Amino acid sequence: MVATAKSAARAPRHGIGRLARREELWFYLLVSPWIVGFVLFLGGPILASAYLSLTHNDPIHWPPVWVGLANYDHMIHSFVFWESVKVTLYYVAVSVPCSIAMATIIALLLNERIPFVSAWRTIYYLPAVVSGVAVALLWQWVFQPQFGFLNGTIWDLFHVQGPDWLLSPYWAMPSLIIISLWQFGGPMLIYLAAIQNIPTTLYEASEIDGAGKLRRMWSITLPLITPVIFFNLILNIIGSFQVFTNAYIITQGGPDYTTYMYVLNMYNQAFQYIGDMGYADALAWVLFLIMLVFTLIAFKSAQFWVHYESPGDQAGNA
Amino acid sequence: MATTTGTSIGTTELAKSVRSPSLLARKHVKNTMWVTSITIFIAAGGLVLLFPVAFMLSTSLKPTSIVFLLPMKWLPYLQFRADWNNYPQSLAFMGWITVYGNTLKVAINNMFADVISGAVVAYGFARFRARGKDVLFALLISTLMIPYVTRLVPEFLLFSRLGMVNTLLPLIIPPWFGSAFNIFLLRQFMMTIPREMDDAAKVDGAGPVGIFVYVLLPQIRAALAVVAITSLTFNWNDFLRPLIYLNSHSVQTAAIALANFQADYGGTPYNQLMAATVVNLIPVVILFFVAQRYFIQGIVISGVKG
Numbered sequence: 080m081v082a083t084a085k086s087a088a089r090a091p092r093h094g095i096g097r098l099a100r101r102e103e104l105w106f107y108l109l110v111s112p113w114i115v116g117f118v119l120f121l122g123g124p125i126l127a128s129a130y131l132s133l134t135h136n137d138p139i140h141w142p143p144v145w146v147g148l149a150n151y152d153h154m155i156h157s158f159v160f161w162e163s164v165k166v167t168l169y170y171v172a173v174s175v176p177c178s179i180a181m182a183t184i185i186a187l188l189l190n191e192r193i194p195f196v197s198a199w200r201t202i203y204y205l206p207a208v209v210s211g212v213a214v215a216l217l218w219q220w221v222f223q224p225q226f227g228f229l230n231g232t233i234w235d236l237f238h239v240q241g242p243d244w245l246l247s248p249y250w251a252m253p254s255l256i257i258i259s260l261w262q263f264g265g266p267m268l269i270y271l272a273a274i275q276n277i278p279t280t281l282y283e284a285s286e287i288d289g290a291g292k293l294r295r296m297w298s299i300t301l302p303l304i305t306p307v308i309f310f311n312l313i314l315n316i317i318g319s320f321q322v323f324t325n326a327y328i329i330t331q332g333g334p335d336y337t338t339y340m341y342v343l344n345m346y347n348q349a350f351q352y353i354g355d356m357g358y359a360d361a362l363a364w365v366l367f368l369i370m371l372v373f374t375l376i377a378f379k380s381a382q383f384w385v386h387y388e389s390p391g392d393q394a395g396n397a
Numbered sequence: 398m399a400t401t402t403g404t405s406i407g408t409t410e411l412a413k414s415v416r417s418p419s420l421l422a423r424k425h426v427k428n429t430m431w432v433t434s435i436t437i438f439i440a441a442g443g444l445v446l447l448f449p450v451a452f453m454l455s456t457s458l459k460p461t462s463i464v465f466l467l468p469m470k471w472l473p474y475l476q477f478r479a480d481w482n483n484y485p486q487s488l489a490f491m492g493w494i495t496v497y498g499n500t501l502k503v504a505i506n507n508m509f510a511d512v513i514s515g516a517v518v519a520y521g522f523a524r525f526r527a528r529g530k531d532v533l534f535a536l537l538i539s540t541l542m543i544p545y546v547t548r549l550v551p552e553f554l555l556f557s558r559l560g561m562v563n564t565l566l567p568l569i570i571p572p573w574f575g576s577a578f579n580i581f582l583l584r585q586f587m588m589t590i591p592r593e594m595d596d597a598a599k600v601d602g603a604g605p606v607g608i609f610v611y612v613l614l615p616q617i618r619a620a621l622a623v624v625a626i627t628s629l630t631f632n633w634n635d636f637l638r639p640l641i642y643l644n645s646h647s648v649q650t651a652a653i654a655l656a657n658f659q660a661d662y663g664g665t666p667y668n669q670l671m672a673a674t675v676v677n678l679i680p681v682v683i684l685f686f687v688a689q690r691y692f693i694q695g696i697v698i699s700g701v702k703g
Contacts, residue, residue, distance in 0.1 A: 099526070102525050102526055102527065103525070103526070103527040103528065105521070105525050105605050106521050106525035106526070106527035106530060107521075107527065108521075109517055109518060109520055109521030109525065110518050110521040110522065110533065112514050112517065112518060112573065112574045112575050113514070113518040113537070113574060113575040113577075113580060114533070115574055116571065116573075116574020116575055117536070117540070117574075119555075119574070120548070120552060120555075120571050120574065121540055121543070121548065123551070123555075124547075124548035124551035124552045124555065125543065125547060125548055125551070127551040127554070127555075128547060128548060128550060128551045131550070131551060131554075136554075138557075185439075185442065188435050188438065188439055189439065191431075191432065191435050192432065193432055193435050193436045193439060194432075194436060199439050199440075199443055201689070202443045202446065202447060203442070203443065203446065204693075205446075205682070205685070206446055206450075207696075208630070208681055208682060208685045208692065209634075209678050209681055209682065210634045211633075211634030211635070211636050211652055212634075212636055212652045212653075212655045212656045212677070213634075213652075213655060213674045213677040213678045215656075216655065216658075216670060216671075216674050217449060217450075217453050217671070217674055218449065220452070220453070220456065220667050220670070220671060221449045221452060221453075223667070225465070225467075226464065226465045226466070226467065226469075226667075228448065228449060228452040228469075231467060231468075231469045232469070234467050234468070235467065235468040235469060261446065261449070265696050268693055268696045268697060269696060269697055272697040292431055317544060320544075321544055321545070321546055323636075323637055324636045324637070327636075327640075327656075328656055342546055345546065345549075346637075346640075346641075349549075349550050349553070350553075350641055356550050356553075356554060359549075359550045360550050360551070363546050363547045363549065363550060364547070366544070366546060366547075367543075367544060367546075367547050370544060
């Protein structure tokens with residue numbers, strides 16, 4: 080090390096050049112796993128997927144046969160495809176705003192000085208810790224029409240039979256949405272952290288001006304956390320369009336395609352029925368475009384409701 | 398993270414004491430009402446969130462004759478004889494040693510893979526200058542936006558061409574190449590560590606590897622823990638990937654065995670199913686209580702960073 084420093088001092092131009100080359104070498108050595116991974120598991124598959132969506136291929140038919148836009152043509156004439164788009168939009172349109180509203184309200188309340196506040200925060204966050212199949216099975220039993228928790232309780236209290244929930248075409252989708260709302264703990268914690276980042280001087284000033292607690296929540300806290308709400312909105316939209324596990328385990332898309340979520344359709348086309356991989360790739364691309372459109376709409380809407388106090392400051396805090 | 402609540406209290410107290418006593422008393426009553434009503438609301442909501450969990454725990458201990466009974470029985474020992482046999486029976490039915498063994502293999506391998514690959518690549522981005530670095534970093538960030546389902550099918554084709562379907566390899570190889578999110582997160586943390594510390598180590602004779610191991614890694618332990626815990630819980634719960642790649646029982650993970658429980662059983666023994674579900678949930682819940690700080694940091698970083 081010392082020797083290199085000396086030689087660099089003696090012949091600056093030449094030495095720095097060599098040092099810079101060594102640094103560059105180290106950079107590419109360290110980053111190489113990600114570059115290889117990018118080519119193999121990300122860039123490669125995505126380009127392949129774009130090409131494969133224009134082919135027919137399944138486990139028996141290999142190599143892929145070029146079919147042009149046939150997969151896309153099949154899609155727009157497919158009843159099942161349009162059902163899956165419809166129910167996925169329904170899910171996203173209800174689940175995303177409801178869970179954001181719930182997370183915001185609970186975060187505002189859990190920021191107040193109430194007894195056992197950290198215990199309450201843990202309880203509200205806990206459902207978000209667990210996920211996957213176990214949660215799906217838990218809720219399948221809760222919604223069981225005769226002896227599940229919901230209808231069992233309704234019967235015990237009122238002696239009437241509740242709805243069939245997951246078995247009813249009207250209630251199946253609301254049931255899945257209720258399950259998604261149970262796990263709003265993640266965004267809630269994020270809002271809570273954002274609320275606690277708000278400078279207390281703002282509240283003190285408004286208290287001297289005589290603003291009440293609700294007024295302060297509405298006029299100070301809420302506007303100041305809109306950037307974080309916006310970020311969560313984007314994440315939530317992207318996540319909700321890709322919901323799979325609950326629909327696959329709990330309802331298998333039924334009854335009558337009322338919970339036939341988009342990715343479930345894609346999975347079935349690729350892996351469950353004949354294994355039409357090219358069609359599944361086309362479905363994946365269309366989903367990507369749908370998500371992109373919704374994300375762009377969200378970005379466009381931001382100027383009307385997202386409040387940036389001072390952009391430079393915000394970046395510094397994060 | 399709870400530290401900043403109510404730091405304003407000193408100043409507001411001061412402001413209050415200036416006002417007349419009757420106004421103070423009225424404010425006090427108002428404040429008590431406010432706190433009480435919020436507490437009631439929060440407590441009620443908390444109960445609603447916890448009831449399904451209580452129902453699951455209660456069902457997991459019920460003998461079969463009690464499961465389908467109205468009005469519902471809730472309390473083991475008081476209302477019914479607790480049947481702990483549901484647990485060993487359901488675990489034996491799932492072939493728990495095999496499936497949890499596989500789950501642990503995947504989860505632990507992927508935890509190390511995520512931490513090591515993430516830290517190494519992040520080190521490159523955080524500390525070394527090179528031509529093309531900005532382009533690569535922009536590429537890395539843009540991949541965060543790409544949904545997994547877009548590459549689901551081609552990735553499957555790749556692994557099936559390589560003859561790796563029905564092995565754990567498709568699940569445990571990709572993490573070794575680094576995930577964009579972990580790289581980004583760890584890089585951000587490394588950037589906050591002053592370069593003077595690197596220089597000090599350099600003077601002491603440390604090379605790039607020495608600086609990484611002795612200077613940077615110890616400084617970002619918290620971030621590494623966040624990555625490790627996020628990775629563990631994600632892989633413990635992951636369903637879509639194992640579902641696609643693992644067909645035969647000997648390679649299945651617990652999530653798949655749990656999903657197949659009803660079909661394999663040919664009916665739904667809810668008491669045993671709930672026992673199996675509880676077993677699947679408990680490790681994550683324990684991990685949460687042990688490492689609560691890192692869970693919360695992980696959530697908050699991933700949410701606020703954007």
